Amino acid sequence: MTNYKITNKKSNREYFLNEEETRNFFVKNKAQNYSIINLTEQKRKRINKILTNVQLVCFFALTVLLTVYIIENFY
16 A cells, blocks of 8 residues: 655645555645655665665675685685
8 A cells, every 4th residue: 555645835734544544635735735755665766775785785884795715715
């Protein structure tokens, strides 16, 4: 289920709604008066960025450990 943060541009009032509630909300209100932020997508991007950083750290750690292993065993 996708979650949204909807902010009224004039009064700055915020609403936190899911997909179904958002559809019903915009049946009653005009979309041009509100800014819509997809919270589920923001969370996914943040988690992917963290996982990318963990991946890079593991790659560099593996490189250092393999270099040390090769030096100790073959030289």
